[in-house]
Amino acid sequence: QSVLTQPPSVSGTPGLRVTISCSGSSSNIGDFYVNWYQQLPGTAPKLLIYGTNQRPSGVPDRFAGSKSGTSASLAISGLRSEDEADYYCAAWDDSLYGIIFGGGTKLTVL
Amino acid sequence: EVHLVESGGALVQPGGSLRLSCVASGFTFGTYWMTWVRQAPGKGLEWVANIKSDGSEKYYVDSVKGRFTISRDNTKNSLYLQMNSLRAEDTAAYHCARAYDYADSGHDWGQGTLVAVSS
Numbered sequence: 001q002s003v004l005t006q007p008p009s010v011s012g013t014p015g016l017r018v019t020i021s022c023s024g025s026s027s028n029i030g031d032f033y034v035n036w037y038q039q040l041p042g043t044a045p046k047l048l049i050y051g052t053n054q055r056p057s058g059v060p061d062r063f064a065g066s067k068s069g070t071s072a073s074l075a076i077s078g079l080r081s082e083d084e085a086d087y088y089c090a091a092w093d094d095s096l097y098g099i100i101f102g103g104g105t106k107l108t109v110l
Numbered sequence: 111e112v113h114l115v116e117s118g119g120a121l122v123q124p125g126g127s128l129r130l131s132c133v134a135s136g137f138t139f140g141t142y143w144m145t146w147v148r149q150a151p152g153k154g155l156e157w158v159a160n161i162k163s164d165g166s167e168k169y170y171v172d173s174v175k176g177r178f179t180i181s182r183d184n185t186k187n188s189l190y191l192q193m194n195s196l197r198a199e200d201t202a203a204y205h206c207a208r209a210y211d212y213a214d215s216g217h218d219w220g221q222g223t224l225v226a227v228s229s
Contacts, residue, residue, distance in 0.1 A: 035215050037155070044205055044219045045147075045155065056217065088155050092213035098171050099145070099157035099215050 003028065004089055004102035011108040017077040020105045022089035024070050028100060032092040034072040036065055039086045039104075048087075049074060076107070084109045112136040112218040114206050119223030126196050130223055132189040132206030140164070140184035143209040145216050146191050148202035148225075157215060158204070159191065169212065173199075196227045 005023040012018035022034065036049035047056050049065035052072065064075045072091075076083055089102040118130040132144070145160035159170045159180040168180055179192040189206050203224050207216025 032213050037215075039155075044221050045216075046219070047217050050214070050217060090155070090157070090215035096172070098169055099160070099213065101147075101155040101157060101215070104154040 003093060003100045006102035006105045009106045011110055012079045013110050014079050016079050018079060020074045020087050022072040022102050026070055027095040028091045028093040029072050030070040034067060035090045036074045037088045079109055081109050112208060114220030116206050116220045116223035119225045121226045122196055123229050124197060124227055127194045128225060130191040130204055132220060134187045139187040143211060144189045145207050145209045146204055147207060148204045150202040198227050201227045
C-alpha cells in the first residue's frame, strides 16, 4: 500500500478533461513538491510535471499540475487516445526520509 | 540530449549479488543527483536510492538498507548499484534517472535493466 494514494483507474472521452488525484500527508505533499509521470506500455516513465506545476519542454500545456494542502492533482484537458497510459505521482517524504510514489492510475480513453 | 543506459541485469539466485551500471551522456554528470527506481513486473514504481553529485549524500528505501549500495564515478560518467543478499522481491526492472536535488524522483530516465531473483 502506497503512502501516496491514487485512484487505480480513471476514464474520459476524447476532447474532454480528466483529473488524477494524489493524496498524501504533511510529511510529503504538504511540505514538498510533486512530480508526475506518464508511462506508456513497455516504455520507461516520462516526466510530465515537476516542481508540482512545471512542465518540461516538449510536454503540451494540456497537462497541468496543482497542489492544495496534502493533495496534488494532474489535469489532462483535450483528452487524446495517445494519453491512454499509467500515471504516477511522486514526492519526498520527510518521515520515511525517502522518495515515495503513488500506486499509479490507469487512464482509459473511451 | 540526455542519454542514460543501464546494464548488468541478470537472473540470480536468492542470496546472490549483482552490480548494476548506468552510463550517462549529454549532460555534465558530476553536477547532478542521480537516482535508481525499480518496477516489479506488472507493478508500480518504487524509488530505491539516490546519491548527491559528489557522492557525499546517499539515501535508501528501507527495504534495501544494508543490502544495496549506490555509488558513482564522475570520471567515468557512471552510476552504480551494488546489490547483495538479493531476494525474490527485488525482481524488477531497474531504471537510473537524472535528478536535480535529493527530493527529485528523476527528470530523465534510462530504459532499465532487468533483474530476476529466482532459484
